[in-house]
Amino acid sequence: MTVVQSSPDATLDRFADWLGEVDVRLVRADLGDAIPGPTEVGDGLVVLGGHMSAHDDAVAPWLPGLRALLAVVSATDVPALGICLGAQLLAVARGGRVELAAPPGREAGVVDVRWRPEAEQDALLSGLARAAGPRRSTAQASMHADAVVDLPRGAVWLASSSTYPFQAFRIGSAWGVQFHPEASRETLRAWADGHVDVDTEAVVAQADARADEVEAAGRALAESFAALVRTRAAVRVPV
Template sequence: MAFDGTVLAVNRTENLRTEPVVTVVQSDPDFGLGTLAAAIGDGARVLRTDLGEVLPPLHEVGDALVVLGGGLAVHADAPWLSDLRDLLREAVSAGVPVLAIGLGAQLLAVATGGRVEIAPPPGPERGVTSLYWRRGACDDAVLGRVVDVRARTTPVVGHHSDAIVDLPAEAVWLGSSSLYPFQGFRVGSALGLQFQPEADAALVAGWAAHLDADQARTLRTEFALHEEEVARTGAALGAAFMAQVRASIGDPVDA
């Protein structure tokens, strides 16, 4: 199925502007926008590579690019993965705002000179973990609007087996967990997040369905204890990313 560029845009009647156009690349039915949907969804065009939709050239991406997570490895035998790495590299070179999550963050790291290890020795990171923000996160164009400078830690949901083990040379390291250090980083206009800020009850239920009974129970229990805070963080991150996008196109609304 070819990408037709259909845009779901909402007119702002108060200033006759439309929402920024954001291309969202989804490669797995279990990894959708979740908590990010309210902020990003109005101007989003979701492209499903897992359903055969073709990646657009950079000039058809719109105002920003979001690359969601998924169960594939970064070098899996899927022809669109190489194209997506190229698209991420081109977006960074052109200064297009990018939000890359989970698999998306791993692809961003590899595309810009980093390295991902398949099934590293610490093992899978699943469930709620504490995200430790580094000093640069408070100054980041997106995370600076999300990070609590007093607490410096945030409960987030992790759901990955592979991990970024070397950041790109020009990356700014922004956050870590106790199990894996490279949970957040920035390369130019792109923010990469290994954790899953989009996690909501529906997505967590989908992830749990692929785990054994004990792992699924732990994931659901941990998420239920932190669901409200995880949802606030995801919504705040989505809004902050869209503020960056609006600023990049000269739209002062919420920028």
């Protein structure tokens, strides 16, 4: 499985342990590693977050290649997961629209992600959606100001929050999640410290108060994605 990282502080974080025995090839695009071709990603693809926008090609010249990779991989049987920036890149790659500095403002801290009925039958998110119970929501870490405002044609809308509607979606074999299931308390604090419009202590207090919920949800998503990668590897016919 290939993981593409675009910023030094937007790492696999807790996913590094939660993905279990899946072999991970890390591509540090921010350090000059080449974006792989669609046939080079292996049995899965994860595109992590980053500080740039989904259209910031001048700042991050690897983004066109990464969008192209997501467009192709999402049309195959290879499971792919875009997290925050990764979700926005996936949306744009497949014809959706991302708004920069969206009017609702930055979504920071722990948010309640509300699952739509479609999520209960979803290959990746059904476990989380069904475990949410009558509340139909799950606590997730979040830190973003840009947002997907139009899903690509053919995408399945899977989750929302009170601030932003498109918290999770699926298109083809790829999923986009606007939240950060991988983020630890320490990572969330560091991100909050980097934004003058964020109350770091409030963010940390939310993370502490709901630590068990956030960890359980993130672990469940990582394990579910790892299972999809293993399944794909098991059925793949060698060339």
